[in-house]
Amino acid sequence: MKHTISVLVENHAGVLSRISGLFSRRGFNIDSLAVGVTDDPAVSRITIIVDGNEYTVEQVEKQLNKLIDVIKVKCLESDELLARELVLIKVSAPADRRAEIMTIAEITGASIIDISMTTITLQIADTNAHIHRLEEIIRPYGIIEEVRTGTIAIQKGAESITLKK
Amino acid sequence: MIKACEAMVKCLEAENVKVVFGYPGAAICPFYDKLLDSGIRHILVRHEANGGHAANGYARITGRPAVCIATSGPGALNLLTAIATAYADSIPLICITGQVNSDQIGRDVFQEADITGAAEPFVKHSYLVKNADELPKIFKEAFYIAGTGRPGPVLIDVPMDIQNTLIDFEYPESVEIRSYKPTGKGNYAQIKRVMKALNEAKRPLICVGGGVFASNAQTEIKELSDIMQIPAITTMMGISAFSTDNPLFFGMLGMHGVKSANIAVKDCDVLFLIGARVGDRAVRTPLSVEESTTIIHIDIDPAEIGKNMNADLPLVGDAKLVLRQILDLAKPLEHKEWIEYLNSLKSEPVYEKTKDGTINPRKFISDLSDAMSDNTTVVADVGQNQIWTATSYKIRNGRFLTSGGMGTMGYAIPAAIGAKLADSGRPVVAICGDGSFQMSLMELATAVQHGVKLKIIVMTNRYLGMVREVQQNVYHNRYTAVSLDGSPDFITIASAYGIDSMRVTNEEEAKKAIEILSSSDESFFVECIVDEHTATI
Numbered sequence: 030m031k032h033t034i035s036v037l038v039e040n041h042a043g044v045l046s047r048i049s050g051l052f053s054r055r056g057f058n059i060d061s062l063a064v065g066v067t068d069d070p071a072v073s074r075i076t077i078i079v080d081g082n083e084y085t086v087e088q089v090e091k092q093l094n095k096l097i098d099v100i101k102v103k104c105l106e107s108d109e110l111l112a113r114e115l116v117l118i119k120v121s122a123p124a125d126r127r128a129e130i131m132t133i134a135e136i137t138g139a140s141i142i143d144i145s146m147t148t149i150t151l152q153i154a155d156t157n158a159h160i161h162r163l164e165e166i167i168r169p170y171g172i173i174e175e176v177r178t179g180t181i182a183i184q185k186g187a188e189s190i191t192l193k194k
Numbered sequence: 195m196i197k198a199c200e201a202m203v204k205c206l207e208a209e210n211v212k213v214v215f216g217y218p219g220a221a222i223c224p225f226y227d228k229l230l231d232s233g234i235r236h237i238l239v240r241h242e243a244n245g246g247h248a249a250n251g252y253a254r255i256t257g258r259p260a261v262c263i264a265t266s267g268p269g270a271l272n273l274l275t276a277i278a279t280a281y282a283d284s285i286p287l288i289c290i291t292g293q294v295n296s297d298q299i300g301r302d303v304f305q306e307a308d309i310t311g312a313a314e315p316f317v318k319h320s321y322l323v324k325n326a327d328e329l330p331k332i333f334k335e336a337f338y339i340a341g342t343g344r345p346g347p348v349l350i351d352v353p354m355d356i357q358n359t360l361i362d363f364e365y366p367e368s369v370e371i372r373s374y375k376p377t378g379k380g381n382y383a384q385i386k387r388v389m390k391a392l393n394e395a396k397r398p399l400i401c402v403g404g405g406v407f408a409s410n411a412q413t414e415i416k417e418l419s420d421i422m423q424i425p426a427i428t429t430m431m432g433i434s435a436f437s438t439d440n441p442l443f444f445g446m447l448g449m450h451g452v453k454s455a456n457i458a459v460k461d462c463d464v465l466f467l468i469g470a471r472v473g474d475r476a477v478r479t480p481l482s483v484e485e486s487t488t489i490i491h492i493d494i495d496p497a498e499i500g501k502n503m504n505a506d507l508p509l510v511g512d513a514k515l516v517l518r519q520i521l522d523l524a525k526p527l528e529h530k531e532w533i534e535y536l537n538s539l540k541s542e543p544v545y546e547k548t549k550d551g552t553i554n555p556r557k558f559i560s561d562l563s564d565a566m567s568d569n570t571t572v573v574a575d576v577g578q579n580q581i582w583t584a585t586s587y588k589i590r591n592g593r594f595l596t597s598g599g600m601g602t603m604g605y606a607i608p609a610a611i612g613a614k615l616a617d618s619g620r621p622v623v624a625i626c627g628d629g630s631f632q633m634s635l636m637e638l639a640t641a642v643q644h645g646v647k648l649k650i651i652v653m654t655n656r657y658l659g660m661v662r663e664v665q666q667n668v669y670h671n672r673y674t675a676v677s678l679d680g681s682p683d684f685i686t687i688a689s690a691y692g693i694d695s696m697r698v699t700n701e702e703e704a705k706k707a708i709e710i711l712s713s714s715d716e717s718f719f720v721e722c723i724v725d726e727h728t729a730t731i
C-alpha cells in the first residue's frame with residue numbers, strides 16, 4: 030500500500046542524505062521523494078511516498094523522528110490530503126500532429142510550454158491518476174522524454190502541518 | 195578572541211571532562227596542542243578503535259558521555275567500528291575527528307575521508323563543522339544529544355583550518371533543539387493500565403535490558419520486583435542490573451541463556467520489558483512468547499516499541515521516572531506458586547571434568563566471582579568466553595560490560611581500561627578468548643603506560659571457539675580458518691609488557707590464580723588452558 034508522509038526538517042546540510050540513507054538502510058521502499066523550503070527558509074518540507082504495510086510505515090515514522098534534524102513527521106491519510114505532481118513531457122509532434130496534441134492538452138488541462146519543428150513539450154500539475162491518463166493518451170504520439178518532480182501533498186481544509194502554533 | 199582549537203578544549207572542560215582517549219595525527223594537531231595546556235588527562239591508545247572502546251567502558255561506568263579523538267582519514271576510519279559498537283549498545287560517546295582544510299574537502303586530498311558520511315548509519319548525530327563560531331554551540335548540543343534520551347555516539351568532524359580560526363568563546367549555558375525533545379515521564383493513563391495488568395497477572399515477569407543502566411533505574415526495578423513479588427530475568431545487556439543473589443532473579447534469557455529464564459518467558463502471562471529491545475539473540479522469534487501473553491514495554495525510544503516484539507501496553511519514557519510513577523501505585527502482592535515453579539527450574543551448574551592439562555572455564559569464572567569483591571566490574575570479550583562469563587560470573591554489586599549488540603571482538607581489554615579509569619576503586623576483570631585477545635593485546639601497553647591496573651584472563655582453546663563450534667555442529671566438522679596455531683606464548687607476551695602472569699592448566703593452579711587475582715591490587719594476567727571441545731552452553 031502507498032502512504033504519504035510529510036516531514037518538516039531543519040534546512041541543514043546533509044539532511045537529505047540522512048533521510049535517504051535511512052530509507053535504503055532499513056529497506057524501506059520509496060516511490061518518490063520531493064523536497065523544498067517552506068515559507069520559513071530555515072525549514073524544508075519533504076513529501077515521501079512509501080510503499081509498505083502498516084508496520085513499515087510506523088517504523089518509517091518512528092525512525093524519521095529519531096533523526097535530530099527532523100522536526101515533525103506526519104503520515105497523511107489518503108482521504109484527507111491533496112496531492113499533486115508536476116510533470117514535463119516532450120512528445121513527438123510533426124506538423125500534421127500538432128493540432129491533435131494541442132486539443133489533448135486543452136482537454137486535459139496540460140499547458141504547452143515549448144514547441145519545435147518536431148516536438149511539443151507539455152506541462153501538467155495534477156494528481157497521479159490524471160497524469161497517468163494524459164500519459165496513456167499521449168503515448169501513441171511518441172513520448173520522447175518525461176520528467177516528474179515527485180508528489181507533494183497538503184492537508185485538506187483548515188488542518189495544517191507547520192511549526193506555527 | 196581565542197583559536198577554535200582552544201575553544202574545543204574549553205568546551206570539554208566546561209562539560210567536566212577529566213579523561214579523553216585518542217590517537218593524534220596532523221589534522222587534529224591544533225586541538226592536541228591546546229589539550230597540553232589543560233588539566234584533561236589524555237590516554238594514548240594503540241589503535242583508534244580501542245580509543246572508542248575505552249571511552250565506551252568509561253562512559254558505561256561514569257554514566258556520562260565519554261570522549262575519544264582521532265585524526266582525519268585513516269584515524270577516523272579506524273574509529274568507525276567503535277562508533278558502531280557504541281551505537282548498537284546505546285553508549286554515549288563524543289567522537290572528535292580532525293578533517294582536512296575546509297577548502298580541500300571533496301578533492302580526495304591526502305588523508306581525507308568523508309567520516310560524517312561513513313558514520314551516518316551508526317551515529318545518533320554528527321557535525322561537520324563549517325563555521326568556527328558555531329563550535330561551542332555544537333559541543334553543547336553534542337553532549338546533550340549523546341547523553342539524553344536513548345544515548346548514543348555523536349561525531350564532531352573539525353577541519354584543520356576551522357581549528358585554527360579565531361572565535362569569541364562563550365560556552366552556552368543551555369541547549370534548545372526544537373526537533374529533539376526526549377520524553378521523561380510516562381503517560382499517566384497508560385501507567386494505570388499497566389498497573390491493572392500487573393495487578394491481575396498470575397505469572398508476571400520483568401525482563402531487564404541495557405537501557406536500565408542509561409536511566410540508572412536498577413534500584414527502582416528491584417523495589418518493584420520486591421513489593422509486587424515479580425520475578426526478573428535480564429537480556430545480555432541487562433546483566434548486573436539485578437543481583438544474582440536476589441531470590442527473585444532467574445538469569446539471562448536467549449539463545450545462550452539459561453533454562454529458567456527461557457521457560458519463564460514462555461510461561462509468563464505478563465511480560466514487562468524494561469529498556470530491552472529484545473533483539474534476535476534474546477528472543478529468536480516473537481513466537482517464543484505465547485500469543486496470550488500481555489507485553490508491557492517501557493522504552494525511551496518509541497522506535498524500539500513494536501520493532502522486534504508487539505507491545506500490548508507501550509510506555510514511552512525514561513525507565514527510572516516511569517518506574518517511580520508505577521511504584522507510587524504499587525501495592526504488595528504475592529506470586530508464591532509461580533516463583534516456586536521457577537525455582538524448580540533452577541539447577542545447580544554441573545562442571546564436567548575436563549581432560550588433563552585443561553580446566554573448565556565456567557567453573558573457573560564462577561569460582562573467580564566468589565572470590566572477587568562484590569563491586570568488581572567484569573568485561574567480557576566476544577565468543578564462547580563471553581557466554582561463559584555472562585552465565586557463570588555471579589554479579590552481586592558490580593557491573594558486567596560487553597559488546598552485546600555488535601559483538602565486536604577485541605572490546606574487552608580497551609573497555610576494561612576505560613572502566614578502570616572511570617572508577618579506580620573497583621577491581622576490573624577482562625575475560626577474553628585467545629582470538630579476541632589478539633585483536634587488542636597491543637593495548638596492554640596503554641594500560642602499562644598509564645598505570646591502569648587490570649586483571650586479564652585469556653581462555654586459550656587454540657581456536658576461534660565459537661565459530662569452530664558452528665563448523666562442528668552445522669558444517670559437519672569441516673574446520674576452516676578457525677585454528678589459531680602460530681599464536682605467541684601469552685605468558686611471554688605479558689612479561690614483555692612487564693605484567694605478572696601465570697598459566698592455569700589444572701584445579702590447583704586455578705585456585706592459586708584466583709587467590710592472586712582477588713587479593714592483589716596490581717595488574718595480573720592469567721591464561722587458562724581450555725579444551726577446544728568445551729561447549730558454549
Ligand SMILES: Cc1ncc(C[n+]2csc(CCOP(=O)(O)OP(=O)(O)O)c2C)c(N)n1
Pocket residue numbers: 575576577578579580601602603604626627628629630631653655657658659660661
Ligand atoms: C571483529 C569481529 N570479527 C569476527 C567476529 C566473528 N566471531 C564471533 S565469535 C568469534 C570467535 C572468537 O574466538 P575467541 O576470541 O578465541 O573466543 P572463543 O569463542 O574461543 O571463546 C568470531 C571470529 C566478531 N564477532 N568480531
